Amino acid sequence: MxxxxxxxxxxxxxxxxxxxxxxxxxxxxxxxxxxxxxxxxxxxxxxxxxxxxxxxxxxxxxxxxxxxxxxxxxxxxxxxxxxxxxxxxxxxxxxxxLVMTGPLEKFADGVAESRDLPGWWELTAGSEVSPAQRHVLGSGTNVCFAGTVENGSENGTVVAAVRGAVVEDVLHVARLAVRPSHRRQGLARRLMGELAGWGLEQGATTCALQVAEHNEPAIRLYEELGCAEHHRYxxxxxxxx
Incomplete structure (x- = not known):
């Protein structure tokens, strides 16, 4: 632990x-x-x-x-x-x-492209991004800003976003978010699959993520992807x- x-x-x-x-x-x-x-x-x-x-x-x-x-x-x-x-x-x-972990190869599907899109920050950190938020989310040597853009257009709205960071052989997953208007369309699952593919390319084998015990929809998603509770804090x- x-x-x-x-x-x-x-x-x-x-x-x-x-x-x-x-x-x-x-x-x-x-x-x-x-x-x-x-x-x-x-x-x-x-x-x-x-x-x-x-x-x-x-x-x-x-x-x-x-x-x-x-x-x-x-x-x-x-x-x-x-x-x-x-x-x-x-x-x-x-x-x-909960801290949950799981093998990336079990749900990897595609490879996420890391893009510093303005909408990514708005969705994961809010409309006004503070220096602290930009440092915590933006710093690191091996970080991926993965996002899904509406209609696939570069100028479209970011409708789903997640941050991944590889440390040793672990892909740390955080700030997974989907706009309310685009939920229940499989975007979170798809984005997690793409992020897992990116993590595998960076040499990671396992994902780790932290999720509040009351966030049952997120826990169910991660369990469906093959993650299980490792410990709690x-x-x-x-x-x-």
Whole structure:
């Protein structure tokens, strides 16, 4: 689990990153929980209550909410709870997320073309893209901006989009989105197949993605593509913040 979490973190570049023993404190101006929390895999190199104090200082320095990204059932989780932190039930993406993995060859179909289309950013990040969003989504050495354009025209509207990033032999999949007017047409499945084909060309063999536990349609899609739950994580915050 720790190695996979580390690969997912490397696929999601942040503005500020500071190691704390094996842990990794991360900040990106509040854009996504993953980019603005401390990954708590391994040993922080100090007692956990003290490490949590360091996390709070890092969060204050970067203007973000002090948050720990914790694999459910991992050794640090019980100590974090005992230190007085609580599960962040108010997190916008939900309190708990699944990490799912699957073999790319099982659903690869075609090869996605990476295109930095204006509509791609609008669909995946919103109408006004912040510097933090552009950094997290746009940085990296092996990233694909895959999109489906209405009627296949270069000047058409981007109706489906997804981001892929290859780290070692893993294709990290994120920001899969389809416009409401074009849902239930198989666009997400088709785009995932094309992204998988791109990943295979880059030397990846496995996909990894994170999805909120309440996002049942997405979970069903990924299961149909051959993905299965690998583990779960949730965010912890100070009980009084």
């Amino acid at each position: 720790d190695h996979l979490e580390s690969l997912c973190a490397r696929a999601w570049p942040v503005l500020a990153e500071v190691p704390l023993g094996d842990w990794l404190m991360r900040a990106a101006d509040g854009f996504t929980g993953r980019a603005n929390s401390t990954l708590t895999c391994g040993d922080p190199g100090m007692p956990i209550p003290r490490a949590l104090g360091v996390i709070e200082g890092f969060a204050r320095e970067h203007g973000i909410k002090p948050t720990a990204h914790v694999v459910i059932g991992s050794p640090p989780e019980q100590a974090i709870e005992a230190a007085g932190w609580r599960v962040d039930l108010d997190h916008p993406g939900g309190a708990e997320s 949730r965010y912890w915050v100070p009980a009084v913040s």
